[in-house]
Amino acid sequence: MSDQTYRTAASAVIAAGAIPFPVNDTLLEILKNIMTPEQAGFVQLLDRPLNREEIKKKSGMADADLDQMLNSLMKSGVISGTASRGSGLMVYRAMPPIPGIFETTMMRGETGEKQKTLARLFENLFEELAGMVQANYDAIVPAFKAMPPMTRIVPVEKHIDRAFDTVMPCEDVKKLVDRFDTIGVATCYCRHQKDLLDRPCKVTDERKNCLFFGKTAEFFITYGFAEPITQDQAKQILEKAEADGLVHKAFHEKYDTGRNEMAICNCCKCCCETFQSYYRGSSPTITYAAYVARVDADTCTGCEACADICPMEAIEMKDDIAHVSDSRCIGCGVCAYHCPADALALERTGQREVFVPPPKH
Structure with a gap:
């Protein structure tokens, strides 16, 4: 899969939040560090909160494969799954960059090379966001x-x-x-x-x-x-x-x-x-x-x-x-x-x- 898969996944996670992050090389590198191409392709489907049956229909995945995908993405903190207050069904949502993916990549307190890389990448992303806002201050x-x-x-x-x-x-x-x-x-x-x-x-x-x-x-x-x-x-x-x-x-x-x-x-x-x-x-x-x-x-x-x-x-x-x-x-x-x-x-x-x-x- 090409970078376009990650770009589409990036658009999905940005749309899940309230902060207008740019889809740039830094964000793509963050997603590549925490998602496989197959996972990035799956995350694109979560353009809104969906229950399991809705995701199954949209993805066409077999039950076992779908459960494995959902669990792996929840374990990595890319999506969340909580019971709906009304129906009691599990509802799955893509995590936005912040608050969301940034927090889940750091909140286990892990200190490996992957976490150090992600810490630097997120710092770069935040600085780039600041540069974007400052360059367009009066409009943004x-x-x-x-x-x-x-x-x-x-x-x-x-x-x-x-x-x-x-x-x-x-x-x-x-x-x-x-x-x-x-x-x-x-x-x-x-x-x-x-x-x-x-x-x-x-x-x-x-x-x-x-x-x-x-x-x-x-x-x-x-x-x-x-x-x-x-x-x-x-x-x-x-x-x-x-x-x-x-x-x-x-x-x-x-x-x-x-x-x-x-x-x-x-x-x-x-x-x-x-x-x-x-x-x-x-x-x-x-x-x-x-x-x-x-x-x-x-x-x-x-x-x-x-x-x-x-x-x-x-x-x-x-x-x-x-x-x-x-x-x-x-x-x-x-x-x-x-x-x-x-x-x-x-x-x-x-x-x-x-x-x-x-x-x-």
Whole structure:
């Protein structure tokens, strides 16, 4: 089979996501490292979510061959398979480049030559995407506003100012965990990629702190991407993340905050690809937030700890007092948690969409 097979497969995986990646040599090389030509030909069929019978009809494959193909692609993280909420039938979907294939290639924490090669290729792909966006900035950036936020910020609860409001159940990360019986933990794919590139995280030494819930957790546990853990273990991971200065980012089914959470990532500015994509200039920060940081000017000592730790660089010092940019603040509470003077607290705004255009380099 020719490169055209991989090009068509690349178009299918891009169409499965919300981020408009280019079909270029780097993406093709990534797919060649994780798929055989036969698998690439099969992935083309998944131009939309399909159940097994629909795939069988479309592919014409015998039962045994079809099952082998589906299992091999799920094991390699190229497609996912979860039970439909309505019918209970297994529904199979192609994974997009990100979030999707990038994560599954890194989240087992493997350190072989293949993973090192993929880490470099993904870094090249992200840089090329940034170059494409920067070269067409004025045309592309306004189009980003039509994209749905992929994440929702779950705040550091203990620093919510109770004078403003009570914390909602979905905004309390511990109560969120209590809603799920099945929880998995995996190696942070972003930090692992940076480790493979000899650029270790500057914020935390923790690596196994990506959490998955419900059907998503079941899939990742079944195919060896994640390990099952208890609710108490998940809470301990979240407590360590808060102490290290990481941001809780929740991912919802179909990017709909009215649906269940699928995962919580604990993110840092130096590794997290959503933060990194913003600072590279390849994508805006688009997220749901429900809080904004507020500074008590009388208590602030001007130590700059909040400005140093803010992942969005939303805090600057004016006359030795911290000032928060409401338009850049994602309400994560990391600044408040780590303020030695307790001069910051989170004020509830109600769910809002934060959109910060990428810097123009």
